[in-house]
Amino acid sequence: MKKTAILTLATMAFALGGMFQTAAAETLRVGMECTYAPFNFKTAAGELDGYDVDVAKGVAKIVGADLKFVCQKWDGMIPALLANKFDLVIASMSITEKRLKKMDFSKPYRISVGRLVGKKNANMKLFDDTGKPIAANFAGLKVGLGRATTYASWFEAKLPKANVVFYDSSDAMYIDLVNGRTDMIMTNPMKAFLKFLSKKDGAGFEFVSPQIDEQKFFGTGVGIGLRKGNEALLKRLNAAVVQLSTDGSLEKYALKYFPFAIHNQKMVP
Amino acid sequence: MIVDFSLIIDSIPKMLTGLSLTLQLLFVSAFLGTILAIILLLMRISGRWYLQWPAVVYIYIFRGTPILVQIFIIYHGLPQFEFIRTSIFWPILREPYGCAILALSLNTGAYVSEILRGGILGVPRGLHEAGSALGLSVRQRFIYITTPIAVRLAIPAYSNDIVSLMKATALASTITLLDMMGIARTIVADTFAPYEVFISLAVIYMILTLIIQKSFGWFERYMSRYLKKEA
CATH class of the missing domain: 3.40.190.10 (Periplasmic binding protein-like II)
Incomplete structure (x- = not known):
């Protein structure tokens, strides 16, 4: 009986470990300023919070990746991405023609409006x-x-x-x-x-x-930035953003800080 | 640096659309300011302390503070008070134009009254005595002897003040008015070309200064015409 229990535990542990490993197979490092409330900032307890952080967590969950946040000053954000210091920029970065020459962006998870x-x-x-x-x-x-x-x-x-x-x-x-x-x-x-x-x-x-x-x-809005040449990842990110939009998550994230949604509510896959 | 001449040629006509506002600010404030200056001057030379004192304090305050501060206090500061926003002056103070005219007039009034006082102090004492020997009253002496001479003496300094006032009108652009400076700032914000735009604007202001100087030079010669004959 005891043996079986131990065996079961061991199996479970093995299985858990295995699960962990598959999940850990991909870790997405996300660059953000960590000082740009209410989009990405540190709470009094030192935890990262904000709309960008919620989006990052939501996207990671959908694409099945682990997250690691990297705090980076704004002026070095794109150089750091290009230098492979992190994989994604989820830092309220607007999609612009100029930036698109250097990097790719997912569909916008926040829109620019007046x-x-x-x-x-x-x-x-x-x-x-x-x-x-x-x-x-x-x-x-x-x-x-x-x-x-x-x-x-x-x-x-x-x-x-x-x-x-x-x-x-x-x-x-x-x-x-x-x-x-x-x-x-x-x-x-x-x-x-x-x-x-x-x-x-x-x-x-x-x-x-x-x-x-x-x-x-007003421009396209704010997207997730990534290095060029990651077509597969870009597709997964786009799908994840669309899903977050359609399942109401983006609205939920926004309502934590604003009395209105801040994403494109007419987004189509 | 490469100077973008096409931008200069494009922006000058645009800035000139603000010329009428600049000139309006100049002429209206110069007119109101001069009237205020005469009132202040009469208060100062009245010899009555309860008239002299307020004038001295007023002149000290308006000469002692930057005109930009005065504009900001009038434009941003006054509306903080509810009673001003409900007063009969609000239709004037609500508009940046009214605030700019008010600030420029109050400011230039203080300076011009000192300039005129300088003119009056410059009138030789002997002329007063001569006047009273001829049996002229105090009022008659002031009107027929002191004033013409004082005005002539004050012209160079007064023309200087008008030039300063003309340049001060550019500060109206800080309270949203689109005078020549306001238009120039908008063009610069659009084109990121401060050199071309502001240098062109500076040339326009210099031409205005030249016109003002020449006009006053003519006026001064006219006022001194009898001196010329003597010479």
């Missing part, structure tokens, strides 16, 4: 049901924008007649919104939430537009 913030209950019907701006309803309203930003380009292209003013700092832009010098501003909704809407000053304000996600202006 959104308008204005006074609560102002009942400005600025967008129709398909998400297109209604130019006439912008008449008489003043819009604050960052100077030479993608939001400024979007306004110039879509609403050339709108009354816009440009700011060099986002603080000045928010102050003028609060003081009533402008009626709305357009910015990145995550920043607007973290810096403004979730704070005391932003109490009387809310988003007054849907998420505006035109790639031509």
